[in-house]
Amino acid sequence: QKEVEQNSGPLSVPEGAIASLNCTYSDRVSQSFFWYRQYSGKSPELIMSIYSNGDKEDGRFTAQLNKASQYVSLLIRDSQPSDSATYLCAVNTGGTSYGKLTFGQGTILTVHP
Amino acid sequence: NAGVTQTPKFQVLKTGQSMTLQCAQDMNHNSMYWYRQDPGMGLRLIYYSASEGTTDKGEVPNGYNVSRLNKREFSLRLESAAPSQTSVYFCASSVRATYNEQFFGPGTRLTVL
Numbered sequence: 001q002k003e004v005e006q007n008s009g010p011l012s013v014p015e016g017a018i019a020s021l022n023c024t025y026s027d028r029v030s031q032s033f034f035w036y037r038q039y040s041g042k043s044p045e046l047i048m049s050i051y052s053n054g055d056k057e058d059g060r061f062t063a064q065l066n067k068a069s070q071y072v073s074l075l076i077r078d079s080q081p082s083d084s085a086t087y088l089c090a091v092n093t094g095g096t097s098y099g100k101l102t103f104g105q106g107t108i109l110t111v112h113p
Numbered sequence: 114n115a116g117v118t119q120t121p122k123f124q125v126l127k128t129g130q131s132m133t134l135q136c137a138q139d140m141n142h143n144s145m146y147w148y149r150q151d152p153g154m155g156l157r158l159i160y161y162s163a164s165e166g167t168t169d170k171g172e173v174p175n176g177y178n179v180s181r182l183n184k185r186e187f188s189l190r191l192e193s194a195a196p197s198q199t200s201v202y203f204c205a206s207s208v209r210a211t212y213n214e215q216f217f218g219p220g221t222r223l224t225v226l
Contacts, residue, residue, distance in 0.1 A: 032213060043203055043217040044156070088156070092213045100171070101146075101213055103156040 003027060004091050006104035013111055019076040021107050023089030026070065032092040033065055033072045037085045038106065044088055048074060079111040115139055117218035119204050125224045126194045134189040134221050136204030144207045145187035146171075146215060147179060149200040156203070162187055163209075194225045 004025050013019045021035075032051050036044035050056045050063040050072065062075040072091075076083055089104040117138045126132055138145065147159040158171030162181040176198060178190045187206075191198055201222050205215040 034214065036217075043220050046214060046216060049214050090215075100158065100161075101215060105153070105155045 003093060003102045004089055004104040006087075006089050006107050008105055008107060010108040010110050013079050013109070015079060015081060015111055015113050017079050017111075019079045019083065019109055019111070021074040021076075021087050021089075021109065023072045023074075023091075023104055024070055025072070025089075025091045025093075025102075027091065027093045027102075028067075028070065030067075030070075030091045030093055033063070034090040034092075034101070035061075035063060035072075035074045036088040036090060036103075037083075038088060039085045076109075079109075081111050081113055084109060084111050117204055117206055117216055119202075119218040119221050121221060122219065123222050125226065126191075127226050128195060130194050130225075131190065131192050132194065133191075134202055134204075134223075135186070136188065136218060137186045138204075138206040138216075138218075139185065140206060140208075140216070141184070142206035142216075143184070143209045144213075145181065146205040146207075147177075147187070147189045148203045148205065149173065149198075150203060150220075151200050159189065159202075194223075196225045199223060199225045 035048040038044045048063040050065045056063045060077045064073045086106040088106045090101045093102045120135045146161040148156045160179040162168045165184045203220045204218040207215045
């Protein structure tokens, strides 16, 4: 079983819609969770981090964490064509003693006008 | 404030040649990481340095060596390059290993013929 799983997509949404990206993880002791955006040919860019159960909002982005279900998601409201990218879920699977990020394979998001 | 920088951006090697990938960060971060990214394999950790003076193996360390030269610089060396090491290499840094918000450099695209 992969440690961090994402639906590879592609996920296609119309401009202005809500894009919902999902991620599950297997290590119950994971403490911190991150979403990265990666444009084609570029490096990953950190867009959200979440450490506690519940929702965290930052502009058009909302991260949701449910540790009991081992599930983290990213909602993008009012999606724009510039949001078209690969979104990587990353989980700190090293507990609190040291940080080791494990990445999912990424979900390709396409926002069409 | 340049963040994380990497040199070179592109490199072509012949099998058996050696080279060093350079990484530097100006954010006063304690922890630094080297990843490789391959299609279908996602981002995989090669080596990391939790703090100056320490280095540890990640998921795929074979064929690589690292040096944490000082707090700012973390280099990755390929002693005898193989075609299987053709990949995009990313360096990242974080304030500290725990919790682990990592920030990535622009990457080095390496081809081994």
